Amino acid sequence: MLKKIVLSSALLVSSLFSGDINIAVAANVSYAIDDLKKEFNKLYPNTNVKVTLGSSGKLTAQIKNGAPYDLFMAANMKYPQALYKEDLAVTRPLVYAQGSLAYLSKKALDFSKGIALVKDKSFRKIAIANPKTAPYGTASVEAMKNAKVYEKIKNKLIYAESISQTVTYALTAADVGFIAKSSLFSDKMSKYKQGVNWYSVDTKLYTPINQGIVLLKKAQSNSEASAFYSFILSKKAKKIFEEFGYLVP
Known part of the structure; x- marks a missing residue:
């Protein structure tokens, strides 16, 4: 029963x-x-x-x-x-x-420079999510402004509609991109290595997301x-x- x-x-x-x-x-x-x-x-x-x-x-x-x-x-x-x-x-x-930010590139980068790496003269395009609609884009701009690099590279920025599109831009249309760190933990991203293709952005540079x-x-x-x-x-x-x-x- x-x-x-x-x-x-x-x-x-x-x-x-x-x-x-x-x-x-x-x-x-x-x-x-x-x-x-x-x-x-x-x-x-x-x-x-x-x-x-x-x-x-x-x-x-x-x-x-x-x-x-x-x-x-x-x-x-x-x-x-x-x-x-x-x-x-x-x-x-x-x-x-x-959430937190990370840099991502399809090529090996010198992450020991920290956020100053975006000032590399060879960089032509830097991908971020649109700061008007995507909080990770807002955080990316905040990090660059706090690090005093934004004015020097703002003309190189290309804007994605979302943080997932920013990953695509970082790996295809840009030299580096500011992405959500969470995107790096999917199976398809496993070939990109920490310290070689990606690295965490200093959390002191932006407001916690x-x-x-x-x-x-x-x-x-x-x-x-x-x-x-x-x-x-x-x-x-x-x-x-x-x-x-x-x-x-």
Whole structure:
């Protein structure tokens, strides 16, 4: 009898969590999101998590214009805070991970120079994410300004729409790029070596990138969206974020 009750309870939970949820995700999380979804689906196997990737600024604009997202994982706190103030989010923004910057190049570079390496006269193009819409782009500009190199190289900057596109630019169209460190932990990036092709940007040069999550108004009665929200703030999710180079609160 007890086994039947347990089985019935399990089936009930499974049936309750058996739909789709739509989440808007900052591009820098694209490398970790598949692992996060897999871990979540171990708990809720019948929930289909649909992901839309993009820059935090553009995703915020979509949400303000009525895009049907249930949850927003931003690249900083600015955008989810704005949504909360405008009553478009039903939870206060919380930090789910802290991102950091790295330099990346397809060729070997002398990283002992630190950020001064961008002043290399042979460099013709330096890739960063668009600072108007991507927090990692804002952090890149801040780092260069604090290091007093921005004015000397600003005419060499090329802007990507998102931090993931910046990785592509760094490896194809530019001599070096400022990217999210998390992107270096995907399998396809394993051939690029630390100290040869990439290196961390000194964290003292830019404001820590606190990445924020909110449950959106559309999902205020959606138990599956609430479950995913809770999962992203859980120890299991934090372990995955750490594996992809993030710091966790």
